[in-house]
Amino acid sequence: MLSDTLSNELQRYAIGPRIKALRLRKKLGLVQLAQHTGLSPAMLSKIERGQMFPTLPTLLRIAMVFGVGLDHFFSAEKEEPLIAIVRKEQRLKLPSRPGEKHPPYLFESLDYPASGRRMEAFYAEFPVDGPPSEPHRHGSAEFIYVLSGRLTVKVDGKEAVLDGGDAIYFDSSVAHSYRREGKEIATAIVVTSSSAVVD
Structure with missing residues (x-):
């Protein structure tokens, strides 16, 4: 107390x-x-x-x-920085849901110091022991660039299989999910527009 x-x-x-x-x-x-x-x-x-x-x-x-x-x-409102740099060792890991032993993906924020940003960028890993993600929606747009491995992205019931070097842009206001393919970890850069999370 x-x-x-x-x-x-x-x-x-x-x-x-x-x-x-x-x-x-x-x-x-x-x-x-x-x-x-x-x-x-x-x-x-x-x-x-x-x-x-x-x-x-x-x-x-x-x-x-x-x-x-x-x-x-904890701080007073301040002017938004024009430049925000995040070093590799400074990346901020998004917390997993409580009790989630094998999350479908792990996200690290690449731009968290920039306040009021219009987009959000993440480094994403899709672990070998991770299940497919649940369908979710969040705003208006999402862009994924696969760095390594193979990743299936399902958008509004349609599936796209992406290998390293492939990219996809889609309307993220519709239900979408991710599924790693094969026996190797998949990694990607994920960029989303900063707008309301729907579900």
């Missing part, structure tokens, strides 16, 4: 209202945000209303959905 002093200090940062503002800007409901963070809608509601303060790992899960860093919740 937090002391009154700590609670008052945390209230000053208005973390809950900042999360709600990001959620509304992305046109996400609490249930949708819960699906993408692995947190319950009830917990998210309490956090937004200031009835609960998130731990740093919990806040990081929320931040990654919106493409912002933890500093977004």
Whole structure:
């Protein structure tokens, strides 16, 4: 239980209202945000209303959905940087869903320091022991460039098999999923437009 002093200090940062503002800007409901963070809608509601303060790992899960860093919740609004460089060792891994032993893919953000960005770029790995991903939708467009291995991308019921050097652009507002093929890991660069996550 937090002391009154700590609670008052945390209230000053208005973390809950900042999360709600990001959620509304992305046109996400609490249930949708819960699906993408692995947190319950009830917990998210309490956090937004200031009835609960998130731990740093919990806040990081929320931040990654919106493409912002933890500093977004603790610093004053500042001018957006024109250039953001991410070194190989600085790439930020997106957290897997809680309890997921063999995720279908692992994403690392390549542009997380850039606030207010219009697109999001990721380095993606599709592990050998990973199952096919569940169909999902998120906004308006996605681009995938396969670096190595073989990857099947299913968009609106149609499948495209991609090898290293192949690329695909598609409307990501329709249901799509990924499936690694063969016995080797598949890697790719994935770029998505920054807009509302639908499902």
